[in-house]
Amino acid sequence: MLNPDSKKWLTKLFGKNVKFNEPMFRHTSLRVGGPAWAFVTPESFEKLSELIRWSKEKGIYCMVIGGGTNLLVKDGGINGIVVVLKKCFDGIARTGGGKNSVIVTAMAGTRLQTLCSFALNSGLEGMNFALGIPGTVGGAIIMNAGTAYGSIAEAIDSIKVLLPTGQTRIILRQNLQFDYRKLSWDRKITDIDNWQPIILNGCFSLRPSDPQRLKKQAVEILKARKKRQPSGFPSAGCFFKNPAFGKTAGELIDLAGLKGKSIKGAKISSKHANFILNKGNASAADMLALMELVQEKVSKIFNIELESEITIVGE
Numbered sequence: 001m002l003n004p005d006s007k008k009w010l011t012k013l014f015g016k017n018v019k020f021n022e023p024m025f026r027h028t029s030l031r032v033g034g035p036a037w038a039f040v041t042p043e044s045f046e047k048l049s050e051l052i053r054w055s056k057e058k059g060i061y062c063m064v065i066g067g068g069t070n071l072l073v074k075d076g077g078i079n080g081i082v083v084v085l086k087k088c089f090d091g092i093a094r095t096g097g098g099k100n101s102v103i104v105t106a107m108a109g110t111r112l113q114t115l116c117s118f119a120l121n122s123g124l125e126g127m128n129f130a131l132g133i134p135g136t137v138g139g140a141i142i143m144n145a146g147t148a149y150g151s152i153a154e155a156i157d158s159i160k161v162l163l164p165t166g167q168t169r170i171i172l173r174q175n176l177q178f179d180y181r182k183l184s185w186d187r188k189i190t191d192i193d194n195w196q197p198i199i200l201n202g203c204f205s206l207r208p209s210d211p212q213r214l215k216k217q218a219v220e221i222l223k224a225r226k227k228r229q230p231s232g233f234p235s236a237g238c239f240f241k242n243p244a245f246g247k248t249a250g251e252l253i254d255l256a257g258l259k260g261k262s263i264k265g266a267k268i269s270s271k272h273a274n275f276i277l278n279k280g281n282a283s284a285a286d287m288l289a290l291m292e293l294v295q296e297k298v299s300k301i302f303n304i305e306l307e308s309e310i311t312i313v314g315e
């Protein structure tokens with residue numbers, strides 16, 4: 001629990017932009033999760049930086065989230081401070097480029113779909129792969145969000161991060177290691193151990209292209225997505241990573257006979273078996289129980305260990 005002095009400090013700095021014991025189900029697309037000690041929406045870079053320095057000094061866990069579309073927060077909540085950047089880090093601009101490329105910088109709290117629309121409306125190729133992926137630019141970079149058409153790894157040019165000292169650092173593409181739904185970099189670059197990275201913005205390298213062709217492609221991509229994915233119930237998108245070879249996670253779950261299977265409020269979609277849905281009254285424990293059931297069955301039948309794609313946090 002935060003002590004009264006910490007609460008006082010946070011209230012003085014953030015006023016109405018800090019909430020205490022804020023239920024995280026309000027901030028995740030799965031709509032499950034217990035309370036965070038504090039939930040902060042800083043309205044300036046200076047205040048964000050001060051918060052990060054203060055929490056590091058006090059040893060209080062601090063976590064930045066985006067749209068919460070890839071997050072499962074456990075029912076016991078988050079023993080720490082959750083920060084969202086949508087108030088102070090929302091915006092997109094052309095910031096450079098050469099003959100065949102344009103650099104577009106998007107702030108971390110900007111919706112990924114706003115960046116896709118910006119690219120589309122500017123006749124720039126390179127972001128159509130992300131059409132329909134919910135969440136923010138910061139979340140997409142950390143998750144190396146992607147589809148069959150591509151991923152953030154192919155579009156990014158550099159990122160700007162905030163260090164716990166309050167300083168910022170730019171990390172170029174060649175120093176970023178993108179894997180399946182994962183970003184990392186050589187920690188020597190930021191020179192800090194045990195540090196939860198905070199992304200402030202991403203620079204994307206896009207290419208001028210035929211606007212009509214891009215728009216036609218966008219319509220097709222969105223149509224195919226709509227056809228494939230379930231709608232109407234809260235989810236976090238695909239729950240498990242696809243194995244490196246062979247059948248997809250969805251195919252394995254389907255073959256294990258688990259399509260439509262429920263545990264209390266959590267249900268495996270009957271349309272796409274890699275989606276676990278919240279039927280309306282699910283707890284995080286229901287979601288995790290169903291996740292474990294899937295992992296056990298798939299392991300037993302196919303000898304394949306499915307790894308969760310979503311980020312699981314909390315107590």
Ligand SMILES: Cc1cc2nc3c(=O)[nH]c(=O)nc-3n(C[C@H](O)[C@H](O)[C@H](O)COP(=O)(O)OP(=O)(O)OC[C@H]3O[C@@H](n4cnc5c(N)ncnc54)[C@H](O)[C@@H]3O)c2cc1C
Nearest residue numbers: 066067068069070135136138139140145146198199236237
């Ligand atoms: C219906 C649906 C469909 C989806 N389809 C896809 C898809 O096709 N492809 C795909 O890849 N994903 C998909 N997802 C998953 C999700 O949308 C993506 O992973 C997305 O990029 C997460 O962004 P977010 O802002 O919501 O991140 P969050 O869920 O808020 O956070 C995810 C992780 O990123 C960290 N994080 C977020 N912002 C920052 C920041 N600024 N600095 C540091 N860390 C940060 C968080 O701490 C957390 O660890 C889907 C989800 C849903 C609900």
